[in-house]
Amino acid sequence: MRAEPQFAFLDEGSKKEIRRATLKAVAIPGYQVPFASREMPMARGWGTGGLQLTCSLVGKDDVLKVIDQGADESVNAVSIKKLIRATTGIPVTERTEEATLIQSRHRIPEVPLTKEQILVLQVPTPEPLRQYEKKESVTKRLHAESEYSGAWLMLFEQIMKYGRTTTGADHPVLVNGRYVMAPSPIPRFDNPKMDHSEALILLGAGREKKIYAVPPYTDIRSLAFEDHPFEGEDFSGKSCRFCGATGVFLDELHVEETGMTEYQCNDTSHCADRLERQDEKEVQHATI
Amino acid sequence: MQLDSVHDIQKVYRELLQCMARPGKIADTRETAAKADLIRECHPATFLVAQTLLDAEVTFHVLGDRAENIRRKIADYTFAAHAPAEEADYIIAPLCTSEPELLEAMQACKAGTLENPHDSALWIIESGALGEPAGRKLSGPGIKDEADAPIALSDAFVSTRNRKTQEFPAGIDLIFTDSDGGISCIPRTTAISAKEGSAWVM
Numbered sequence: 208m209r210a211e212p213q214f215a216f217l218d219e220g221s222k223k224e225i226r227r228a229t230l231k232a233v234a235i236p237g238y239q240v241p242f243a244s245r246e247m248p249m250a251r252g253w254g255t256g257g258l259q260l261t262c263s264l265v266g267k268d269d270v271l272k273v274i275d276q277g278a279d280e281s282v283n284a285v286s287i288k289k290l291i292r293a294t295t296g297i298p299v300t301e302r303t304e305e306a307t308l309i310q311s312r313h314r315i316p317e318v319p320l321t322k323e324q325i326l327v328l329q330v331p332t333p334e335p336l337r338q339y340e341k342k343e344s345v346t347k348r349l350h351a352e353s354e355y356s357g358a359w360l361m362l363f364e365q366i367m368k369y370g371r372t373t374t375g376a377d378h379p380v381l382v383n384g385r386y387v388m389a390p391s392p393i394p395r396f397d398n399p400k401m402d403h404s405e406a407l408i409l410l411g412a413g414r415e416k417k418i419y420a421v422p423p424y425t426d427i428r429s430l431a432f433e434d435h436p437f438e439g440e441d442f443s444g445k446s447c448r449f450c451g452a453t454g455v456f457l458d459e460l461h462v463e464e465t466g467m468t469e470y471q472c473n474d475t476s477h478c479a480d481r482l483e484r485q486d487e488k489e490v491q492h493a494t495i
Numbered sequence: 496m497q498l499d500s501v502h503d504i505q506k507v508y509r510e511l512l513q514c515m516a517r518p519g520k521i522a523d524t525r526e527t528a529a530k531a532d533l534i535r536e537c538h539p540a541t542f543l544v545a546q547t548l549l550d551a552e553v554t555f556h557v558l559g560d561r562a563e564n565i566r567r568k569i570a571d572y573t574f575a576a577h578a579p580a581e582e583a584d585y586i587i588a589p590l591c592t593s594e595p596e597l598l599e600a601m602q603a604c605k606a607g608t609l610e611n612p613h614d615s616a617l618w619i620i621e622s623g624a625l626g627e628p629a630g631r632k633l634s635g636p637g638i639k640d641e642a643d644a645p646i647a648l649s650d651a652f653v654s655t656r657n658r659k660t661q662e663f664p665a666g667i668d669l670i671f672t673d674s675d676g677g678i679s680c681i682p683r684t685t686a687i688s689a690k691e692g693s694a695w696v697m
Binding site for chain 1: 500501502504505506508509511512513515516517547548550552553608609610611612613615617636637638639663664668682683684
């Protein structure tokens with residue numbers, strides 16, 4: 208005899224606790240609400256925070272999309288989809304438009320999100336001041352006092368050393384003019400998508416036991432100096448080698464045979480979608 | 496039909512979450528509320544929200560002169576413990592609560608600290624029908640430009656609430672419920688405008 212798994216894996220008591228923390232997180236945008244992170248059938252650091260949020264949110268009418276670094280098909284995304292599918296039976300999709308719940312590791316999809324969707328981001332290091340201050344008791348006080356010199360100092364040192372900020376991902380943002388927040392390791396390219404987003408964005412850190420949130424239509428400013436304005440990754444003059452897309456986040460590839468550098472879309476479902484539509488167009492307008 | 500403690504509660508939570516994320520939005524939980532066991536002294540939506548959020552790990556307080564029965568029922572259903580208004584994590588103000596009693600409790604309740612702003616009271620306030628013209632505007636995170644306040648709020652209420660939230664991030668968050676399954680939220684980040692057309696009194 209095999210017992211039926213609990214719907215969405217977590218017991219109802221755990222969900223309740225996560226839900227209470229999430230509501231507080233939404234009410235205090237950018238503040239990291241502590242929660243009793245549960246053991247998940249997955250190693251901490253692989254998206255257990257995001258997964259617990261997803262489990263607390265998901266219902267029978269949801270359609271789930273999971274992205275791992277832009278891809279729907281890589282290991283982390285597939286194993287999370289398998290767990291949710293096995294414990295809820297809800298459909299999964301790769302198309303951003305079809306999803307009601309999107310759990311993502313380190314990307315915000317290229318297709319603009321809508322108010323019917325909720326974006327869940329997996330966070331490895333929720334504390335933007337951690338590099339500057341090791342003690343949680345101290346960083347909590349710094350947040351309380353809105354004392355963010357540490358975050359500014361980090362950026363300042365990068366500019367002094369390299370002439371520009373070198374945050375490859377996870378460039379700190381100021382939420383609603385109050386809290387400095389780690390937006391999770393999304394590329395700088397995605398930071399502006401958080402500003403006045405239509406969709407609710409929830410962030411979960413399982414290992415660090417924190418939940419925080421960005422409500423829709425909330426001011427999100429990437430930290431920058433007047434003489435060193437914030438810049439996303441620049442892909443001007445470059446396009447995807449498959450679908451030809453421009454103005455999207457591109458992966459850089461070195462092709463050994465030709466010795467050339469090529470670019471391709473990082474958001475795989477967006478790329479596949481574009482290719483499909485190009486195929487359709489070709490067939491419709493075919494002349495023999 | 497009986498309330499499904501997994502799926503119905505999940506639905507209520509999602510509505511509640513969207514309301515908290517979009518102040519002024521009014522959610523309709525009528526269908527779910529019809530399944531819930533009733534407490535004669537409070538709205539079905541109030542009891543639903545309590546069942547969604549309360550358990551043995553949190554405390555609650557019920558205001559009003561008919562508090563005893565509500566208190567007993569909620570404790571029976573959720574195992575949450577009753578606590579004085581100054582200490583409670585959740586404060587329930589049934590429709591019969593008088594304004595002076597409500598405002599007194601609001602002045603006394605937990606608002607959290609600058610370090611731990613989440614350690615604050617969440618209010619569940621029963622009201623008349625949500626969505627009637629209320630004459631006040633809301634703005635802040637979660638609101639595109641402006642939203643209508645879901646319910647008419649007295650000047651005394653707004654000023655007590657504003658005093659409680661002025662030390663942001665410390666503050667209190669409010670959930671309103673009506674007799675028809677309606678739910679709406681005003682979190683601490685929301686600015687409530689003065690009544691439209693009311694003369695400015697020095």
